[in-house]
Amino acid sequence: MKVHIAKTTDLLSVQSDLAVIGVYEDDNTIRLEHISDEYQRLLHDAITRKEFEGKMLQTLSALPASRSSGQRILFLGLGPENALTTDRMRKIFGHLAQVTEKMKVRSVAMGLPRGSFSEEDAVTAAAEGWILGAWQFEGYHQESKDRYLPDLHISGVNRPESAQQALDFGVVVANQQNLTRELGYRPSNMLYPELLAEEAVRAGNRHGFSVEVFDEKKLRELEMGALLGVGQGSIHPPCLVVMRYDAHAAKTLALVGKGITFDSGGISLKPSAAMDEMKYDMLGAGAVLGAMCAIAETKPRVNVIGLMALAQNMPSGSAYKPGDVVRAFNGKTIEITNTDAEGRVVLSDAVSYAAHLNADWIVETSTLTGAVLVVLGHEATGMVADDDGLAHQVLQAGETVGERIWRLPIYPEYKDLYKSKVADIKNSPGRDAGTITGGMIIREFAGGIPFVHLDIAGTAWTKEGPTNAVDGATGVMVRTFVELAHKIS
Numbered sequence: 001m002k003v004h005i006a007k008t009t010d011l012l013s014v015q016s017d018l019a020v021i022g023v024y025e026d027d028n029t030i031r032l033e034h035i036s037d038e039y040q041r042l043l044h045d046a047i048t049r050k051e052f053e054g055k056m057l058q059t060l061s062a063l064p065a066s067r068s069s070g071q072r073i074l075f076l077g078l079g080p081e082n083a084l085t086t087d088r089m090r091k092i093f094g095h096l097a098q099v100t101e102k103m104k105v106r107s108v109a110m111g112l113p114r115g116s117f118s119e120e121d122a123v124t125a126a127a128e129g130w131i132l133g134a135w136q137f138e139g140y141h142q143e144s145k146d147r148y149l150p151d152l153h154i155s156g157v158n159r160p161e162s163a164q165q166a167l168d169f170g171v172v173v174a175n176q177q178n179l180t181r182e183l184g185y186r187p188s189n190m191l192y193p194e195l196l197a198e199e200a201v202r203a204g205n206r207h208g209f210s211v212e213v214f215d216e217k218k219l220r221e222l223e224m225g226a227l228l229g230v231g232q233g234s235i236h237p238p239c240l241v242v243m244r245y246d247a248h249a250a251k252t253l254a255l256v257g258k259g260i261t262f263d264s265g266g267i268s269l270k271p272s273a274a275m276d277e278m279k280y281d282m283l284g285a286g287a288v289l290g291a292m293c294a295i296a297e298t299k300p301r302v303n304v305i306g307l308m309a310l311a312q313n314m315p316s317g318s319a320y321k322p323g324d325v326v327r328a329f330n331g332k333t334i335e336i337t338n339t340d341a342e343g344r345v346v347l348s349d350a351v352s353y354a355a356h357l358n359a360d361w362i363v364e365t366s367t368l369t370g371a372v373l374v375v376l377g378h379e380a381t382g383m384v385a386d387d388d389g390l391a392h393q394v395l396q397a398g399e400t401v402g403e404r405i406w407r408l409p410i411y412p413e414y415k416d417l418y419k420s421k422v423a424d425i426k427n428s429p430g431r432d433a434g435t436i437t438g439g440m441i442i443r444e445f446a447g448g449i450p451f452v453h454l455d456i457a458g459t460a461w462t463k464e465g466p467t468n469a470v471d472g473a474t475g476v477m478v479r480t481f482v483e484l485a486h487k488i489s
């Protein structure tokens with residue numbers, strides 16, 4: 001599954017079981033110097049027969065007679081030349097990893113496609129796509145299946161040194177994104193707050209960032225009544241994980257994630273259909289953890305604090321109830337009108353703690369509302385932001401790495417929706433503008449520090465992931481967070 005920069009720029013002289021020839025849709029000539037007439041003929045015949053047109057992700061496998069080595073070739077559609085972006089590159093290489101695994105080859109060589117992006121960005125995207133595409137959740141089957149993951153050699157690179165750096169960057173980010181995906185798949189009996197906190201401790205040791213775990217006792221000392229409230233119905237106690245990457249920089253970025261390891265809804269119980277999906281209600285926290293690992297490896301010049309608010313939302317004799325009032329770390333009170341709106345409750349403590357730590361920017365992400373799926377489906381993350389500067393940085397970071405984000409308005413009138421008669425705010429204002437009020441409620445705890453909320457309920461788990469053909473956890477926001485940290489440093 002490794003990715004290498006080939007020493008030679010000529011595709012066909014790279015030692016490999018399979019040579020992949022990229023073909024554009026609008027110009028089907030092969031752009032390779034030392035290509036034999038036979039290859040041109042093979043492609044030409046396929047095109048005349050309309051077997052292959054160079055459409056994005058289309059493939060055509062062939063066995064040229066003249067190759068005594070037994071090396072096979074694969075034509076791979078790149079789509080129209082002027083439509084090729086680094087995002088498409090990621091998808092193309094992800095698809096290639098899946099196709100070539102089925103071909104049971106050990107090594108694959110492909111020339112780096114060109115477009116209106118730098119060679120370095122192309123290599124990063126190719127490496128990311130390959131590693132994301134090859135990854136699968138192993139599962140818990142009695143017998144594990146054998147996998148044939150070939151190595152990839154990228155040829156046609158002009159600046160091998162900077163390309164190697166770009167490749168290493170892509171490998172780190174994609175591997176950490178896969179860690180996040182893995183956490184999303186893990187069922188809640190195998191990933192409850194304590195275990196996710198242990199994952200963070202191990203990751204901190206591995207990648208070199210510090211990790212503190214605030215257990216129930218510590219949460220009580222700090223008077224984090226909101227996180228405690230949500231967690232009190234479960235046999236698995238809640239905790240807050242504080243991770244720090246210290247670059248000795250002047251500015252600090254705080255990344256905050258919702259980590260509900262299972263969201264049954266609590267006393268406001270969810271319907272049982274598809275309730276199993278709520279094992280992935282911790283993917284905000286998962287993205288923060290994956291991003292912290294990649295940040296510690298790639299070392300941007302900004303301090304980064306990662307906070308994970310971890311709890312399991314369960315109905316029980318000790319569970320928090322509709323009508324309860326909880327007090328968050330910053331002293332604000334929340335009336336619980338629906339125990340299923342638990343994300344904003346746990347985040348109220350985590351975000352006020354980020355403000356307490358004097359972060360310069362707070363970026364929080366959560367699988368917060370079903371409503372964001374109604375607005376944007378699985379195609380984009382919903383953003384609620386108060387600071388235009390930070391909002392633009394995050395939007396741009398997302399665009400650069402191919403993670404779509406769409407900003408929603410925050411009109412002051414929406415505030416009326418979450419007013420409470422008995423507390424400072426109520427947690428569940430109702431259906432109207434549900435994604436916006438969710439974000440605005442969390443923002444109440446940011447203490448006026450530039451704040452961005454990213455609702456990933458639709459993008460953290462998709463039917464057809466950005467790079468994987470099968471459905472499942474995407475690890476969305478890992479790439480955006482890593483890009484953001486480098487961008488603002």
Ligand code: BES
Pocket residue numbers: 263281338340341342343367368369370371427428429430434457458
């Ligand atoms: N974790 C859910 C949101 C969710 C829904 C995530 C679907 C992924 C897919 C969240 O805790 C929740 O239950 N939200 C409620 C909020 C409402 C009670 C204000 C919702 O969306 O219905």
Ligand code: ZN
Pocket residue numbers: 260263281340342343367368
């Ligand atoms: Zn939830």
Ligand code: MN
Pocket residue numbers: 263265339340341342343
């Ligand atoms: Mn819920």
